[in-house]
Amino acid sequence: MSKDKPVPQGQTETSAVATVLASLAPFRPKLLETLPGYTRTHFARDVGAGLTVGIVALPLAMAFAIASGLKPEAGLFTAVIAGFLISALGGSRVQIGGPAGAFIVIVYGILERHGLANLLIATVMSGLMLFLMGLFKLGTLVRFIPIAVVIGFTNGIAVLIMLSQLKDFLGLSLEHPPAGFFAQIEALRLTLHTVNPAALGIALGTLALVVVWQRGLPGLTSDGRATLKTRVLSSRVLFAASRLSVVPGTIVALILATLITWALNLPIETIGSKFGGIPATLPSLAWPAFSWDGVRFLLMPAFTLALLGAIESLLCARIADGVCAARPPEGAPTGAREGAGRSTSEDRHDPNQELMAQGVANIVTPFFGGMPATGTIARTVTNAKSGAVSPVAGMVHALTLLAVMLVAAPLASHVPLAALAGILMVVAWNMGEWREFAHLRQYRLPYRVTLLAVFTLTVVADLTVAVEVGLVAACLTFIYRISSLTRSETVPQARPGVLAWRLYGALFFGAVKLIEDIERQLGEAGTAATTTRVLVLDLKNLLYIDSSGADTLRDLQRSCARQGVHLVLCGLSHQPLDMARRAGLLAGLPEENIRPDLAAGLDRARALAGAD
Structure with a gap:
């Protein structure tokens, strides 16, 4: 029975260098394509x-x-x-x-x-x-x-x-x-x-x-x-x-x-x-x-x-x-x-x-x-x-x-x-694109502020400062716009003790407040007459999760564990599924609480609520 031989360190380094070189852009001038x-x-x-x-x-x-x-x-x-x-x-x-x-x-x-x-x-x-x-x-x-x-x-x-x-x-x-x-x-x-x-x-x-x-x-x-x-x-x-x-x-x-x-x-x-x-x-x-x-x-x-x-x-x-x-x-x-x-x-x-x-x-x-x-x-x-x-x-x-x-x-x-x-x-x-000044009223406030800020700083301050401020303003505008597109909504269902939410967009550092709000409402529901026993999150329409979003989900998972609430995740796929695995979120949940869609997740929630 043959065993795999260890790869020599020299060959490993050579293959790593070859991989890096393969990822670089080839130096091929357009002139060479015109000669034939x-x-x-x-x-x-x-x-x-x-x-x-x-x-x-x-x-x-x-x-x-x-x-x-x-x-x-x-x-x-x-x-x-x-x-x-x-x-x-x-x-x-x-x-x-x-x-x-x-x-x-x-x-x-x-x-x-x-x-x-x-x-x-x-x-x-x-x-x-x-x-x-x-x-x-x-x-x-x-x-x-x-x-x-x-x-x-x-x-x-x-x-x-x-x-x-x-x-x-x-x-x-x-x-x-x-x-x-x-x-x-x-x-x-x-x-x-x-x-x-x-x-x-x-x-x-x-x-x-x-x-x-x-x-x-x-x-x-x-x-x-x-x-x-x-x-x-x-x-x-x-x-x-x-x-x-x-x-x-x-x-x-x-x-x-x-x-x-x-x-x-x-x-x-x-x-x-x-x-x-x-x-x-x-x-x-x-x-x-x-x-x-x-x-x-x-x-x-x-x-x-x-x-x-x-x-x-x-x-x-x-x-x-x-x-x-x-x-x-x-x-x-x-x-x-x-x-x-x-x-x-x-x-x-x-x-x-x-x-x-x-x-x-x-x-x-x-x-x-x-x-x-x-x-x-x-x-x-x-x-x-x-x-x-x-x-x-x-x-x-x-x-x-x-x-x-x-x-x-x-x-x-x-x-x-x-x-x-x-x-x-x-x-x-x-x-110069001078007509853009006349058309500023057609655009949203962040676009107008960014353009006018870069223009003003370029003229009266310093070009380097204008570039820095412009890129920062553009990044902040982008973060704001993406975070405003990320939203959550409750999923109505008749079973008492079950709370269900559906998330849309991208769960990143600029939108983690959505999960924090759910955690806060979960705590408030825990003091009510009808205690929440199961929390269902439908993540089918979630396109992206970054490390901050994954950490916030882990915090929600720990909060549910402290309050004795079962957490059920539904619809994870593609990048969100990969991030959830790498962040250890799935490892902390029973396999039965990870469902492919919302219907299956609600069925699991009703079973858990009935068992409790």
């Missing part, structure tokens, strides 16, 4: 989309860096390096990565409080957090962040971006704007008399041109009423408008503002006068000053960067999935539905792979003088609508920026900061 069936037609579409997005990203990359308190080349280096890595390693076919407006306030605050070296370290730390989030398959958990927190946070950041651009928008003589909301308001008030009319004119003209370009030209070339209203225009004008609408309005506004400033020699601050221009060289590797003592102060800023980067990138990827799915098949290359250009459910983004790619990009970019990077909604949508079918488009976008930076860097010295401020005003307005 990739054709020259697909490559041509990707190159066209990449060139378009590269032109769109050029002014935004510089503007985001300057608004964050960094030199313009920091934004360009980030758009090139992080943009290439996010596309090459990411989990989306059309996602474009790079510096984003949502990071402006956070980066500026870290830079003011901790310095440039610690900003780079915090960025690397956030990259490690993002990579681990993806590796341990936490990408789907980011979707559970309540929309009220996301909207309040985004709208608050949009307000802060607008506020930070007022200095350059108005051309004020303010060398080092403070980071705090009230401090900025006071600094702007004290320097309001130094408004530069030339800078204000350039900023207003840039803002107006970008808005008209975005909303006016599409109306001229769209179908429906807009076309009917413009029939008085000649066909040549309509044809020219359709061609112009392809050109990014930000580039047109930036070029015109630069030419006007240079031709008229306007007294306006430019990239050259403020930063000395942009280097026409490749970024070089540099190791930031590192101190273990300072790392502990960077944990929360790094976590804020990682959390916001995860939210932005996955939200952007979801929007990109929708845009790709809505693209009409007409005009697509032959075989696009079978190759790299399809938009079926299997081509939706991989959130875990996307987070790992974002993590790698944020780990690598700071060593080349870059800033935090994430998915960018405006550039991603532009990429998808321009016909991109694979991550190659994003890689082309990065190479386009690199080529422009190496060739046209001297021309960037003449770009007025007021024009970049006007562009950022439009970007900030577009990133």
Whole structure:
């Protein structure tokens, strides 16, 4: 007769490691899935989309860096390096990565409080957090962040971006704007008399041109009423408008503002006068000053960067999935539905792979003088609508920026900061969900309180505090809502001495008061003329029991034992049954007192009451 041999400790440890490794997300970039069936037609579409997005990203990359308190080349280096890595390693076919407006306030605050070296370290730390989030398959958990927190946070950041651009928008003589909301308001008030009319004119003209370009030209070339209203225009004008609408309005506004400033020699601050221009060289590797003592102060800023980067990138990827799915098949290359250009459910983004790619990009970019990077909604949508079918488009976008930076860097010295401020005003307005404020009355009080609290704290306090308070408020709201859905009701039956209750919902730490109320009524009934001899609990409609709920049931069981009351449990199944077994609740009851349904439980209760 053979006996089982003990497993060696080394083999046990190996199997445990293998189990852990099997539970991790595989590192498989979306680029690898696009290579089979990739054709020259697909490559041509990707190159066209990449060139378009590269032109769109050029002014935004510089503007985001300057608004964050960094030199313009920091934004360009980030758009090139992080943009290439996010596309090459990411989990989306059309996602474009790079510096984003949502990071402006956070980066500026870290830079003011901790310095440039610690900003780079915090960025690397956030990259490690993002990579681990993806590796341990936490990408789907980011979707559970309540929309009220996301909207309040985004709208608050949009307000802060607008506020930070007022200095350059108005051309004020303010060398080092403070980071705090009230401090900025006071600094702007004290320097309001130094408004530069030339800078204000350039900023207003840039803002107006970008808005008209975005909303006016599409109306001229769209179908429906807009076309009917413009029939008085000649066909040549309509044809020219359709061609112009392809050109990014930000580039047109930036070029015109630069030419006007240079031709008229306007007294306006430019990239050259403020930063000395942009280097026409490749970024070089540099190791930031590192101190273990300072790392502990960077944990929360790094976590804020990682959390916001995860939210932005996955939200952007979801929007990109929708845009790709809505693209009409007409005009697509032959075989696009079978190759790299399809938009079926299997081509939706991989959130875990996307987070790992974002993590790698944020780990690598700071060593080349870059800033935090994430998915960018405006550039991603532009990429998808321009016909991109694979991550190659994003890689082309990065190479386009690199080529422009190496060739046209001297021309960037003449770009007025007021024009970049006007562009950022439009970007900030577009990133905000302003209609949600008008619709607040349609929502319940907890939603309104959460959104307004996160928005207010983001603007007047601190972004990290806003995230913390928003998540806590969301958790408390969730607990309240779930506890309000958990209820109990008495089950009428004619047998004296029998008390029956039916429970609904989830029995967790926020709803244990239901069991406590039953225990209290049981004690009160014990002093009445008709003493309760049997307590029946129907748990068929109970979906979940946590450890606190199981402990409360154990307390009720002990209370029944002290008072000589028989406890009968009915309808336990799935998770509640498993929790009851692990908590020892079933072991303390006779097997006959555990019944499959309420009818059987009441029969058992009547038998016990009759026997007593």
